[in-house]
Amino acid sequence: MGYDVVVVGAGPIGAIAARCSAENGARTLLLEEHSSIGSPVQCTGLISTEALRESELKPDSSFIYRRIKGANVYSPSGHSIRIDGVRTRAYVIDRKIFDRTLVTRALDAGSEIMLSARATALTNTEDGAVLTVKHCGSTQEIDAKVVIGADGVKSNISRMCGLGRVKKTLTGIQIEGRYETCDPGFVEIFLGNRFAPGFFAWAVPTTETIARIGLCTEPNNTPPYQYLTKLLREHPTVSKNYKGSYTSLTLGSIPIGALNETSARGVLITGDAAGQVKPTTGGGIYPGAICAKIAGEVAARGDPRIESLGDYDRIWQEQVGKELKTGMHIHNAIGKFSDERLDEFIHLLSDEKIMNLVREYGDMDHPSILFGKIASHLNKKKLFVLTGHMLKDLIKGG
Ligand SMILES: Cc1cc2nc3c(=O)[nH]c(=O)nc-3n(C[C@H](O)[C@H](O)[C@H](O)COP(=O)(O)OP(=O)(O)OC[C@H]3O[C@@H](n4cnc5c(N)ncnc54)[C@H](O)[C@@H]3O)c2cc1C
Structure with a gap:
């Protein structure tokens, strides 16, 4: 069996990557180890309006519980x-229906799907990749020009192609x-x-x-x-x-803490598998959707050479890399706060001027903008006492 692109993992991010690959004219196959899409659910299902927009879905009542x-x-x-x-x-949202809606969109775009299909081995070269897949009791090999590993936090594709796992x-x-x-x-x-x-x-x-x-x-x-x-x-x-x-x-x-390299010969890694998750909230749908679309487009070129696939790294880093890195700094700093300091931090945010900034710039997908604004509002002494070097760096960075 041969495809231009095989996406391993039919979670939300794999589904978006498969849709984009198929929309760009590539013969695409989506593999999922489970026998149905969207189970088990491991998510709170809170997504920003922007995340839904990046997923290219309308706020459809079939999966939205509450605004x-x-x-x-x-x-x-x-x-x-x-x-x-x-x-x-x-x-x-109802994650199960959300995931199924995204997979249906991929199928509408022309992607094929194989359920109860677990990718167990990968060989990748300049000429493409070969996946060993266990499917309903039999083992088969599937060729692809490019494999997209969207196989979640315990990604085997990432490990098997030598990119390692998120630390x-x-x-x-x-x-x-x-x-x-x-x-x-x-x-x-x-x-x-x-x-x-x-x-x-x-x-x-x-x-x-x-x-x-x-x-x-x-x-x-x-x-x-x-x-x-x-x-x-x-x-x-x-x-x-x-x-x-x-x-x-x-x-x-x-x-949390995205992989620096997410492309290898014949392979791209995206979503949780690549650690493309906001370190401040743990939300993976927004950054994952952006990266999945780029992965789908780059993979659909059908060129397994690293010279071509490396574009994926460059483009997603340009679009979300800085926000994810800043998010990691914020996570590392606030994650170490004692309870006293957390109290101090919340009291500081209660200040009317700061609350106005929060209202104006608060954005769950781009917390660095708000933190930068808050940082430039504080006097230096308070800044050092409260948040140490993190906010200092943000102020320096403008
Ligand atoms: C408790 C909790 C709460 C969360 N809350 C939110 C939230 O409110 N908002 C938000 O945006 N994010 C949230 N997240 C994160 C979010 O769930 C993930 O970022 C998102 O599911 C990532 O999607 P994905 O497609 O990359 O990976 P996954 O959803 O993990 O999908 C990976 C898919 O790959 C399949 N797979 C794995 N290995 C193989 C293989 N070898 N062969 C075939 N298939 C394979 C799996 O079965 C799975 O279906 C939460 C996470 C947790 C744990």
């Missing part, structure tokens, strides 16, 4: 600020359960090292009475379930609003 205008952010001591984006800034992964855990949200158009973010060391916890409403409640942490020796139990039982706001019992439990990893 979100902003966030209530709680400091460790319980002080809260309300970031009101005034209009719809994000959607809470850092965060651990996420989430339930969907009964939750009394007093502000349904807003998500809740909870900061503090007791419940989510190094990152944050959240409650994202799907209906008036149900929310996705979860947290993400830096990898450590405490099982994530322990943090979740503590959050549900002991957090002053969460324990009050959570009504007990849940209908789903999700555990997953979030890769």
Whole structure:
């Protein structure tokens, strides 16, 4: 069997890459190891309006549960600020239907699909790539001019072509359960090292009475379930609003810190497999969608030589590389904050002038713009005390 482009992994990013490849005239095959698309779901399903636009989908009611205008952010001591984006800034989506819609778009564009098909080996040369695929009990070889590895955080394609894996992964855990949200158009973010060391916890409403409640942490020796139990039982706001019992439990990893090199002979890597995820929020749909479209277009040229495929690296770095790097600096700095410093940080944001900046420049896909504006607003002493070298660097960079 021979194709111009074979995309491994029919998650959202693989589906977008396959659609773009097929739209650019390449004979394209999408491989998925599971027997159905979109399961299991390992996502909160909060995506910005911009992420939906980059996915080239309309805000279709078939996968949108709720429109979100902003966030209530709680400091460790319980002080809260309300970031009101005034209009719809994000959607809470059904990831299973979203993924299936994206795959259907790829098929409409002419891509073929093979389910229950696991890529187990790869040989890549200047002339193209050969995948060994286990499919419904048999093993077959599939030739491609270019293979796109969109096989998620545990990417084997990336490892097999010598590009390695993303070095850092965060651990996420989430339930969907009964939750009394007093502000349904807003998500809740909870900061503090007791419940989510190094990152944050959240409650994202799907209906008036149900929310996705979860947290993400830096990898450590405490099982994530322990943090979740503590959050549900002991957090002053969460324990009050959570009504007990849940209908789903999700555990997953979030890769942060994108690979520097994402192209090899006959191979491109995209999405979670390449660590193209926002380190500030753990959101992978927005940057992944941008990179997947570039991967699909470059792969569709049908030229497996690194001279051609290297364009993918250059283009995605130009479009999202700086934002992902700055996001990593912000993550590294704020992730190390003590609870006292996190409190100080939230109090600082409560300042009316800073809140105006947050309202004007707050953007979940481009936090570097807001952080740059806040940094240039602070006096130098406060700046050093509060955020050390990170904001200093942002100010220097203008
Ligand atoms: C708890 C949690 C909450 C999250 N919340 C959000 C959020 O609110 N918003 C957001 O934007 N992002 C969120 N994310 C991140 C988001 O889920 C990912 O960034 C996104 O799913 C990445 O898409 P992908 O297609 O690259 O990878 P995946 O969705 O992981 O898809 C990879 C696909 O490849 C398949 N595959 C793997 N290996 C093979 C193989 N060898 N052969 C064939 N198929 C294979 C897998 O079965 C899978 O279907 C969250 C993640 C977690 C863990």
